[in-house]
Amino acid sequence: MFFNKLFGFFSKDLAMDLGTANTLIYQKGNGVVLNEPSVVALSRDSGKLLAVGQEAKEFLGRTPKKIEAVRPMKDGVIADFKVTQEMIKYFLTKVQGSRLIHPRIVIGVPTGITQVEKRAVIEAAESAGTRSVHLIDEPMAAAIGANLNIEEPYGRMVVDIGGGTTEVAVISLSAIAYSESIRVAGDEANDAIVRYLQKKFQLLIGENSAEQAKINIGNAFPKEAPPTYDIAGKDIVSGRPKVVTITEKEMRSALAEPIQAILQAIRRALEKTPPELASDIHDSGITLAGGGALLKGLDKLIAHYTKLEVNITEDPLKSVVLGTGIAVENMNTYQKVFIN
Numbered sequence: 330m331f332f333n334k335l336f337g338f339f340s341k342d343l344a345m346d347l348g349t350a351n352t353l354i355y356q357k358g359n360g361v362v363l364n365e366p367s368v369v370a371l372s373r374d375s376g377k378l379l380a381v382g383q384e385a386k387e388f389l390g391r392t393p394k395k396i397e398a399v400r401p402m403k404d405g406v407i408a409d410f411k412v413t414q415e416m417i418k419y420f421l422t423k424v425q426g427s428r429l430i431h432p433r434i435v436i437g438v439p440t441g442i443t444q445v446e447k448r449a450v451i452e453a454a455e456s457a458g459t460r461s462v463h464l465i466d467e468p469m470a471a472a473i474g475a476n477l478n479i480e481e482p483y484g485r486m487v488v489d490i491g492g493g494t495t496e497v498a499v500i501s502l503s504a505i506a507y508s509e510s511i512r513v514a515g516d517e518a519n520d521a522i523v524r525y526l527q528k529k530f531q532l533l534i535g536e537n538s539a540e541q542a543k544i545n546i547g548n549a550f551p552k553e554a555p556p557t558y559d560i561a562g563k564d565i566v567s568g569r570p571k572v573v574t575i576t577e578k579e580m581r582s583a584l585a586e587p588i589q590a591i592l593q594a595i596r597r598a599l600e601k602t603p604p605e606l607a608s609d610i611h612d613s614g615i616t617l618a619g620g621g622a623l624l625k626g627l628d629k630l631i632a633h634y635t636k637l638e639v640n641i642t643e644d645p646l647k648s649v650v651l652g653t654g655i656a657v658e659n660m661n662t663y664q665k666v667f668i669n
């Protein structure tokens with residue numbers, strides 16, 4: 330009884346995937362305890378936080394004039410420091426409440442993150458009552474989460490396709506030997522769908538509807554998606570509600586540009602990888618992680634163009650958080666992968 334009370338003062342160590350689309354938190358011993366969109370709804374007048382996460386995501390495109398729904402990480406790494414910090418604080422408080430002894434935390438961050446951005450993430454975590462904040466590169470975390478043996482002197486390529494960024498990384502000896510990051514991923518795919526429907530069908534749709542369409546019929550390779558899908562929106566000219574039936578082939582044309590950009594990033598990374606590691610990748614293939622990896626047929630397309638074997642991690646939306654979780658469960662073993 331006494332000991333239970335005593336240990337109640339201690340919070341369990343945490344791990345976080347701070348994604349441009351989704352934030353996930355892992356608690357030592359308990360697994361994934363939070364999985365919410367990285368979205369914040371604010372009052373336009375006071376700047377006050379009105380909703381965070383899933384609730385705020387439903388506000389996107391549906392807010393009255395007085396409310397603004399923002400994705401603080403969306404355009405690049407951290408587009409809005411203050412809101413990002415508030416969001417981190419909100420999520421951390423949600424999972425741990427207030428405790429006397431503060432937990433340690435491991436946070437996955439994009440490879441391209443600047444010193445200033447690192448500082449902002451660390452400060453946000455500290456202001457939410459955590460101590461000793463460790464950062465880890467997201468592709469490294471995804472590799473750990475996918476149970477790849479990152480410690481070997483052997484090259485492996487991980488492609489993490491998230492909402493805002495696609496990160497291509499070559500990992501060997503617990504380090505990132507080469508990385509390539511582009512700001513084209515799931516969000517750009519949604520935007521491409523919006524533009525395509527606007528141009529071809531004079532149909533206006535919002536970000537969330539575009540994402541739903543992408544998840545249902547989005548595809549990168551023939552015969553991987555259902556043949557057709559109905560999308561509801563608004564006619565540009567008349568302003569009236571309208572439904573359009575789109576085919577999987579049309580969807581492929583809509584997504585051609587962002588998909589090409591991802592293919593090119595992979596190709597560039599393969600070209601720039603040192604020969605020994607490139608030859609390892611020839612044998613080990615490419616591992617896809619991140620929600621974007623779920624786009625139907627994308628693995629087949631990448632395999633077709635690179636002539637390499639392509640595998641998707643077991644649960645691509647969770648690879649990073651599970652990797653940071655493994656790091657927090659085995660803090661000493663993973664010291665060398667922390668980047669701060």
Ligand code: ADP
Pocket residue numbers: 347348349350351352490491492493494514515516540543544547618619620621622623624625645646
């Ligand atoms: P981040 O790490 O940037 O937060 P995630 O790894 O959580 O990103 O992936 C989010 C992206 O994955 C979003 O753009 C979302 O639309 C996309 N996504 C999720 N599920 C699917 C699916 N089944 N098909 C295609 N894209 C998907």
Ligand code: MG
Pocket residue numbers: 346347348349467489491492619649
């Ligand atoms: Mg991610």
